[in-house]
């Protein structure tokens with residue numbers, strides 16, 4: 001709970017939980033609100049999650065600065081994301097319709113895995129990039145690899161029809177259990193899956209199928225989840241750019257496996273899993289038990305869908321489905337798991353069934369210590385890994401510009417064009433100490449400069465819970481004192497800060 005919740009607001013300004021009811025918005029709100037706006041209750045939750053993620057990953061390491069002094073630095077950038085200052089002062093801009101506001105000059109972590117504020121920004125922009133790729137793929141009339149470049153004789157039994165361009169959505173997964181992928185095995189299981197997939201995609205069978213299908217490459221996405229029963233479950237989705245005919249569907253749109261060339265990968269992948277001991281088989285399995293396990297493996301380890309599903313799925317990546325616990329939109333699958341009963345709804349933690357990393361973070365913030373430990377384990381394992389991986393040369397082929405995640409996260413929101421205020425380092429420290437970043441944004445968007453200053457004056461009367469740390473070297477800050485500000489009509493107010 002933030003400081004603003006449950007307390008009277010200064011000057012009658014809308015603050016806290018009392019003011020976020022969409023059913024009864026105060027008249028001074030202006031604007032229509034909407035997802036991601038300051039009127040969205042999910043945004044408060046997101047900022048709280050952001051602070052909590054920073055607390056779970058607040059490891060520090062000693063480094064020597066230019067002056068030769070040893071200072072402590074955060075190991076993981078998320079701890080200082082939207083917290084550490086990148087210069088003097090923190091600028092706040094808002095949108096002309098007073099629905100949105102954002103901080104200007106602040107450190108940004110750019111982590112798609114750890115950061116509840118950078119993650120959705122990165123995902124939304126990645127979706128745009130992928131859609132750009134889709135458009136380029138279907139816009140080109142000439143095939144990238146024409147049939148004349150393929151060995152037609154050998155292709156004939158393999159790819160039945162060479163029609164046009166298509167997209168396929170492939171899923172590679174493995175069997176996992178608590179012994180092999182339980183708590184403490186997240187990183188090891190991830191490395192195993194990555195190594196196996198890499199060797200599988202470089203084998204002759206896979207490369208030949210891609211060549212015959214005229215496939216210039218794919219976009220791979222990595223996902224993970226945790227369940228107490230079976231431990232960590234990593235799987236990858238691939239969007240494959242290739243010619244049509246690799247998947248034959250019936251009238252209901254379901255793939256006919258025995259007719260589809262892509263489904264030849266299924267058996268090969270299952271073999272690779274068995275060889276790598278990732279098929280869930282035990283040495284003692286014989287007879288019917290082994291047969292059942294193998295059949296189960298074959299049914300689950302690989303899936304291929306047509307491109308329309310892939311496009312729809314990826315478009316969904318940028319959306320933010322609603323749940324009782326706020327909105328969260330890094331991916332639709334992740335958001336779906338929020339819809340299941342979590343602790344916030346009075347149920348068991350989601351890890352008991354099937355928890356996405358965001359569900360773990362949510363449960364951890366709601367007080368489940370084990371979820372916090374698991375989220376930290378996930379965060380350390382995925383640190384530095386890309387969320388989406390484009391095949392080498394695919395972006396160039398489709399004319400999609402290469403942009404780093406951090407640049408996506410840093411890109412300012414074009415809607416927030418109106419400067420509101422610039423907070424001094426002391427004022428910023430006060431905001432952090434009270435964990436009131438969302439309240440400040442909300443005041444900036446709705447009531448502008450006046451609202452922010454009123455909020456700061458009001459925060460001054462409440463004891464802070466945190467240190468408000470935003471830099472490793474704060475010695476250059478002026479000593480605290482009374483700060484005066486104008487409230488209109490020539491009146492002045494002041495607060496200690």
Ligand SMILES: [Zn+2]
Nearest residue numbers: 081109115118
């Ligand atoms: Zn971040």
